[in-house]
Amino acid sequence: MSWPITIEDVRRAVERLRPHLARTALRDYAPLDAAVGCGIRVLVKHENHQPTNAFKVRNTMNAVAALDEATRKRGLIAATRGNHGAGLAWAARRFNAPVVVVVPHGNNPEKNAAIRGFGAELIEAGHDYDQSVVTAGEIQRARELHMVHSTNDRDVLAGAATLALEIVEDAPEVEAMVIAVGGGSQAVGALTIARALNPTIRVYAVQAAGAAAMHDAVTTGHPRTYDRADTFADGIATRAPYELTYPALREGLAGFVTVTDAEIAAAMRMLVSTTHQLVEGAGAAGLAGLIKLREKLAGKRVAIVLSGGNVDLPTLRSVLAGQL
Numbered sequence: 001m002s003w004p005i006t007i008e009d010v011r012r013a014v015e016r017l018r019p020h021l022a023r024t025a026l027r028d029y030a031p032l033d034a035a036v037g038c039g040i041r042v043l044v045k046h047e048n049h050q051p052t053n054a055f056k057v058r059n060t061m062n063a064v065a066a067l068d069e070a071t072r073k074r075g076l077i078a079a080t081r082g083n084h085g086a087g088l089a090w091a092a093r094r095f096n097a098p099v100v101v102v103v104p105h106g107n108n109p110e111k112n113a114a115i116r117g118f119g120a121e122l123i124e125a126g127h128d129y130d131q132s133v134v135t136a137g138e139i140q141r142a143r144e145l146h147m148v149h150s151t152n153d154r155d156v157l158a159g160a161a162t163l164a165l166e167i168v169e170d171a172p173e174v175e176a177m178v179i180a181v182g183g184g185s186q187a188v189g190a191l192t193i194a195r196a197l198n199p200t201i202r203v204y205a206v207q208a209a210g211a212a213a214m215h216d217a218v219t220t221g222h223p224r225t226y227d228r229a230d231t232f233a234d235g236i237a238t239r240a241p242y243e244l245t246y247p248a249l250r251e252g253l254a255g256f257v258t259v260t261d262a263e264i265a266a267a268m269r270m271l272v273s274t275t276h277q278l279v280e281g282a283g284a285a286g287l288a289g290l291i292k293l294r295e296k297l298a299g300k301r302v303a304i305v306l307s308g309g310n311v312d313l314p315t316l317r318s319v320l321a322g323q324l
Helices: 007-017 030-036 056-065 069-074 083-094 109-117 129-143 154-170 185-197 213-220 246-252 261-275 281-293 313-320
Strands: 026-028 041-045 076-079 099-103 121-124 176-180 202-208 255-259 301-305
Touching (some): 007 154, 007 185, 076 083, 083 099, 083 109, 202 213, 213 255, 261 313
Parallel strands (some): 041 301, 076 099, 176 202
16 A cells, blocks of 8 residues: 655754644653553643644644645634544634635534634534534635645645654554544554654554544454444544545554543543643544553553543543543
8 A cells, every 4th residue: 555644744844844843752750650550651641731632733734834824824624523523723823814614513622712712713514523514615616725634635634744753753662552443543643654664663552442433444454434422522423434644553452442432531530640641532533542462561661642632521521530
């Protein structure tokens, strides 16, 4: 297969991001290591410290910065459950580009408020992310806007890969990464960096059991679209695999596991108690996957990504009360 991005794409993304985004911290926490057990040293990448509180701003900033001025002036559009849209609105504002963001009905109201706060026109359509994508495509064609897809965009993937590059630069000793997957931009980014700089690094993926379209496609070789995506981790609530990431994940991953909502919620509570970091469900899924894989990864130095911290207050209360 033709790999979707190269290390040269990632290095160009680094240069595009440099004027706009600071490098995020990679830290370790002894209490977290003890809680995970099996002699694993956990390296925590703090994408929850980005200006939009999520890694997606890397993806969108690279995609917007790579466009010519005429395309930006015409306007941009995306569908999202929150973090991709907030990232696009934040990046577009840096370039004075108009932007439309489509979210499903009943979307996280706090994420909606953030998107509007960054200056986007917010439109609610569809009952889930995948239906919002359809509406976004219709609006894109009617208004002649430029679509910035959350996954099927090479500049988006290259932006995501910059976080894995930082991990390897800051911790050359890392032996594995456990990455949450919705569309797969983070995981493909991690695989790209491992292939180019250290092929001994093993990349594992984790997906919510109630939204396991990519997991099932990768593990069976038969991609298909599901009717539902049932998880409170809205950042990874997708119903289908994506053409730009699925082949790379199938070829490159060392393993792929699913985790229940209860396991994701437990990982959120573990992160609060051991690191005092606030994360949303998708942001804790990497840790939940690591816990499931911990016997396989015993004694290794493993990186996880706190990919986002935009959890709404009612969900946070339910998680902390042990109701999920």
